[in-house]
Structure formats: structure tokens, C-alpha cells
Amino acid sequence: MIHLIIYKLELAGSFYSxxxxxxxxxxxxxxxxxxxxxxxxxxxxxxxxxxxxxxxSQIIVVLGLLMSAINSSSxxxxxxxxxxxxxxxxxxxxxxxxxxxxxxxxxxxxxILYLISIPYTIVLANGTNLAIPxxxxx
Amino acid sequence: MYGISTVGxxxxxxxxxxxxxxxxxxxxxxxxGLIGPNGAGKTTTMRMLCGTLTPTTGTAFIAGxxxxxxxxxxxxxxxxxxxxxxxxxxxxxxxxxxYFARLYDIEEPIARKKVRDLLDRVGLAGRAFAPVAYYxxxxxxxxxxxxxxxxxxKILFLDxxxxxxxxxxxxxxxxxxxxxxxxxGVTIFLSTHALTDVSTFCNRIGILNHGxxxxxxxxxxxxxxxxxxxxxxxxxxxxxxxxxxxxxxxxKITIDNVTEDSVDMIISDENIELDEVIDWMRKQxxxxxxxxxxxxxxxxxxxxxxxxxxxxxxxxxxxxxxxxPQVGQSSSRL
Numbered sequence: 001m002i003h004l005i006i007y008k009l010e011l012a013g014s015f016y017s018x019x020x021x022x023x024x025x026x027x028x029x030x031x032x033x034x035x036x037x038x039x040x041x042x043x044x045x046x047x048x049x050x051x052x053x054x055x056x057s058q059i060i061v062v063l064g065l066l067m068s069a070i071n072s073s074s075x076x077x078x079x080x081x082x083x084x085x086x087x088x089x090x091x092x093x094x095x096x097x098x099x100x101x102x103x104x105x106x107x108x109x110x111x112i113l114y115l116i117s118i119p120y121t122i123v124l125a126n127g128t129n130l131a132i133p134x135x136x137x138x
Numbered sequence: 139m140y141g142i143s144t145v146g147x148x149x150x151x152x153x154x155x156x157x158x159x160x161x162x163x164x165x166x167x168x169x170x171g172l173i174g175p176n177g178a179g180k181t182t183t184m185r186m187l188c189g190t191l192t193p194t195t196g197t198a199f200i201a202g203x204x205x206x207x208x209x210x211x212x213x214x215x216x217x218x219x220x221x222x223x224x225x226x227x228x229x230x231x232x233x234x235x236x237y238f239a240r241l242y243d244i245e246e247p248i249a250r251k252k253v254r255d256l257l258d259r260v261g262l263a264g265r266a267f268a269p270v271a272y273y274x275x276x277x278x279x280x281x282x283x284x285x286x287x288x289x290x291x292k293i294l295f296l297d298x299x300x301x302x303x304x305x306x307x308x309x310x311x312x313x314x315x316x317x318x319x320x321x322x323g324v325t326i327f328l329s330t331h332a333l334t335d336v337s338t339f340c341n342r343i344g345i346l347n348h349g350x351x352x353x354x355x356x357x358x359x360x361x362x363x364x365x366x367x368x369x370x371x372x373x374x375x376x377x378x379x380x381x382x383x384x385x386x387x388x389x390k391i392t393i394d395n396v397t398e399d400s401v402d403m404i405i406s407d408e409n410i411e412l413d414e415v416i417d418w419m420r421k422q423x424x425x426x427x428x429x430x431x432x433x434x435x436x437x438x439x440x441x442x443x444x445x446x447x448x449x450x451x452x453x454x455x456x457x458x459x460x461x462x463p464q465v466g467q468s469s470s471r472l
Contacts, residue, residue: 005240009226016228083224087285089190091241092213 006088006098010075010105020109023067027113034059035120053124053134060117060138064110071109075102114138139202141166141293141325142187146196148349149182156182158349159196164342166201166292169319169326171340173333173436175444179349180329181221184295187327188218201292214242217291221298223282227271231262231281234270235288242289256284261310275302283311287318293325294318300332312339337436347444360439369406370415373428376401383422389415400427 014020038044038052047055076099079085088098118135125131142164149157157179164170172180185191187198189209198205200212226234232253239249257263260280265273273281279302286294299315300308312335318324330336336343337357345353345360353360374380376399384391384401389410395402405415412429419426 005237009237013226013228079224082226083220083222084226085224086190086220087223087238088241090188090213090216090218091238092210092243093241094210 004101006093006101007104007108010102011108014071014105014109020112023071023109024112024116027063027067028116030059030063031117031120035124038124049125049128050130053121053130054137056117056121056124057134057138060114060121064113067113068106068110071106072103075106139166140164140199141168142170142198142200142327144187144196144198147183147186147193147198148195149179149186149191150194155349157186157193160346160351161196162344162351162354164325164327166325167319167323168342169315169328169340171336171343172327172329172346173331173336173343173440174346178346178444180346181297183346184218184297184327184329188216188295189213190218214289215292216295217286217289217293218295219282219286219297219299221301223278223285225270225273225278225281228269230267230269231257231273231277231284232266234281235284238285238288244289252288256287259287259314260284261307276304276307279303280307280311290322291324293327295327297329299328299330300335308335315339333436333440343436345440345443352443353439357436357439360436360443361434364434364439364442368410368431368433369404370410370412371402371404371428371430371432372415372419372426373400373402374419375399375425375427380424383424388418404432 011020034056038047038056044052076085079088089095117138121134121138122131125134140163142162144160144162146159146161147157148155148159160183172183174180182191186193187200187205189205189212193205201215203212203215205212226237229237235253235256236249239252240246244252254263254266257266260283262277262280262284265277270278270281279300283296283299286296294315296315300311303311315326316339319326328336328340342354342356343360344351353363355363371394376396380401384403389405389407392404392406393401394404412431415429
């Protein structure tokens with residue numbers, strides 16, 4: 001599968017550049033803040049635990065979508081701005097393959113963000129058996 | 139067989155015609171130089187031939203393959219060095235080339251070897267593992283050239299290949315390209331503003347102006363197009379009698395330069411022979427230190443052919459007139 005090389009490059013590029021690292025740090029910070037507020041804030045901590053988990057799951061989904069939209073568009077725009085797209089288009093790889101591989105790398109980062117959210121979900125579901133349903137819901 | 143063959147290929151952007159119906163052929167194994175002023179359409183032509191830009195009109199054939207129908211196959215047999223290439227700055231030069239080698243589906247061990255060879259060939263072996271971000275302009279150009287050679291192309295498109303390189307680097311790259319052409323039979327399609335390089339390196343030249351191919355052929359063909367007759371350059375020693383001895387020459391003489399010790403002149407009569415000039419100088423007791431035949435160079439041809447249409451007298455002619463008045467008009471200079 002020669003086309004996986006673009007996927008690998010994109011993924012490596014995400015972690016060598018600001019994109020992937022910043023997303024992971026930002027999302028982990030947001031998860032921490034939201035989980036902390038849900039557990040310690042006077043009003044938020046009064047929420048039913050299932051409702052608390054549902055709110056947290058919604059935040060995970062929204063952040064994932066936001067990251068995907070921004071990362072997908074920047075994956076192509078940075079190639080155009082950096083002048084690297086022309087070289088990529090000169091190779092005998094179909095344009096659709098380039099787009100698919102780039103999209104897959106974005107989805108991979110989404111999965112990483114999702115994996116980061118699992119410990120937070122487990123902590124929020126502490127004392128109940130809602131952790132696995134909440135993880136599966138996301 | 140033609141390496142490149144275009145049939146009325148053109149590109150328009152709205153009402154602006156960037157390239158206007160170009161038809162020309164480049165034989166396999168030729169080195170073709172495409173020259174022209176900025177904005178003439180050189181890069182657009184190259185991009186259309188390489189398949190990164192779709193032509194508005196006409197088509198072209200690369201090694202017999204139609205660019206409209208067999209784009210993917212063409213990309214496997216060509217290499218293209220764009221004028222400004224982008225890099226993944228976080229990669230090393232070695233990683234960058236390896237990445238492209240894999241995109242061309244070259245097996246890993248072969249790709250590794252090829253990358254090492256190419257880095258060595260373009261003089262970057264010592265910096266192979268340094269991030270591209272730390273490369274100089276010339277080093278990046280070398281790396282881009284190596285990338286364009288990664289798939290062992292049969293036809294190589296080069297847009298300003300020696301841009302940003304030092305003179306030694308330019309010489310090395312020219313030698314490398316020359317070897318590629320002679321040893322591997324690679325057809326080279328070159329676009330550059332370095333006209334001296336084009337006249338020495340290319341066996342055929344195309345001149346593009348306002349999107350139109352205004353001349354195409356060998357350097358001699360272009361000279362013939364302008365009815366250029368061979369002229370003779372003579373440097374004679376200057377003394378008090380020089381002016382009077384040059385007063386009524388049997389040829390059309392143009393004084394090119396006058397110093398304290400010498401007078402440079404150009405004899406530009408048609409069908410003039412060196413022997414006739416030597417005989418005349420002996421009769422006039424003129425002592426010469428230099429005598430050679432000279433032909434119109436590519437710079438002059440380029441300026442003449444690409445002069446603005448509202449300029450009745452070309453820039454070149456204006457320069458010549460100011461520098462080289464006729465003998466009769468300049469006796470005071472002698």
C-alpha cells in the first residue's frame with residue numbers, strides 16, 4: 001500500500017508540528033477543566049451522574065468534530081501555502097487517494113483525543129456501572 | 139520519436155490568454171531551452187506539460203502519451219523541478235527523498251540506495267540527516283533537483299534549476315544535467331533567464347513572448363531568422379594616424395570602444411572574409427592585436443525578438459548606436 005505513506009507522513013507531520021501536539025494538550029486541558037468543574041462546582045456537582053456523563057460525552061464529540069474540521073482543512077491548505085502540494089500532485093498518486101489519506105490521519109488524531117477522554121469518563125462514572133456505556137456512546 | 143510534442147496547447151484565465159496555442163516538438167534526447175520575459179507563459183506551459191494544470195485548448199504528448207488521457211503514466215516517466223518548491227521543513231533531506239521514492243512505489247531497499255546516490259550526486263551527502271529547515275537556498279534547490287530525479291525520469295522539466303546557487307554549484311548542476319542527457323539519454327526541457335547557459339547547454343531554443351512562441355530552433359536558426367551575418371571584431375593599436383587611416387574604409391565599420399592605446403571595431407559587411415580585412419589593415423599599416431569572427435549571441439537575439447511592440451527601435455540597437463557610432467561620425471573620438 002504505497003498510499004499509506006501520505007497517511008504516515010501526515011500523522012508524523014501532525015506530531016512534529018504544532019497541529020497534533022497543540023490539539024492534544026488543549027483537549028486534555030479542556031477535559032480536565034470540565035471534569036473538575038463537574039465534580040467540584042457547587043451547582044454542576046448537583047447534576048445526576050448520568051446527566052454529568054452525558055454532558056461530558058457531548059463535549060468530547062463537539063471537540064472531536066471541531067478538531068476534525070480545522071485539521072482537515074489545514075491539511076490541504078498548509079500543502080498549498082507551503083508549496084508542497086505541486087510536488088505531491090506530480091507523483092502518480094490519484095488526487096482522491098491524497099485526500100483520503102489526509103482525512104484518515106485526521107480521524108486517527110480524533111481517535112487519540114477519544115482515548116485521552118476515557119480516563120476522565122471512568123472517573124466521572126466512579127461508583128456506577130455507566131463508564132462502559134458512556135465510552136461506547138461517544 | 140518526439141519526447142514532447144504539443145498541438146495548439148493554450149491556457150486562458152478569464153479573458154487573459156496566458157499561453158496562446160503553442161505547437162512545437164522536442165526530440166527524445168534533446169535539451170530544449172524555453173526562454174522569454176517574465177509573464178511570457180513559460181511556467182504555465184511547463185505545468186500543462188507536467189499535468190498539474192489542465193490546458194484550455196489543444197493537447198500535448200509526452201513520450202507519445204496524451205497528457206489529457208494518460209496523465210498518471212506520464213507522471214511516472216517525467217521529473218519536474220518547479221521554480222519555487224516547498225519542503226516539509228521538519229524532515230531531513232534523506233527522509234524527504236525517501237518519502238517521494240515511496241510515493242513512486244520504489245521498493246524500500248532500492249529507495250534507500252537511490253536516495254543515498256542522489257544525495258551524493260547533488261552534493262548533499264554530508265547534510266543528509268539535517269532538517270530541511272536548516273538548508274540554505276542553494277541546498278534546497280539541490281534537494282529539489284534530487285527529488286525530480288528520484289523516479290529516473292526519461293524527460294526532465296526544469297524551471298530555473300540553478301536559482302540561488304553559487305557559481306560552483308551552478309557548474310556542478312550543469313555538468314550533472316549534461317551527463318544525464320549524454321549517458322542516460324534524458325530529454326531536458328529547461329526554462330531559465332540565464333541566456334548564456336541556454337546558448338551553451340541547449341541544442342534547441344524556443345522564445346516565448348506574451349504567450350506565443352515567436353521563434354524556435356537551434357541558435358543558428360534563430361540567427362538566420364534575424365538575417366544575422368557574421369561580423370568581425372578587430373582590435374588595433376592606436377596612434378596619431380589611426381583616425382586618418384580609418385577615414386575611408388572599404389567595409390562597413392563600427393567603432394565599438396576607444397582607449398588610449400587601442401581601438402575596437404566591428405566590421406559587419408555581408409560575406410566579408412578575414413583575409414580581406416587583414417590585407418586592408420596591412421595596406422593601411424594598421425597593427426592589430428585581436429581579430430575574430432563574431433556572431434549574434436542569444437542575448438541580442440532575445441532582445442530583438444522580444445522588444446516591446448511600441449518601441450520602433452529595439453533596445454539593443456539603441457545601445458549599439460550610443461556605444462558604437464559609425465566611423466565617419468566619430469572621428470573626434472579617435
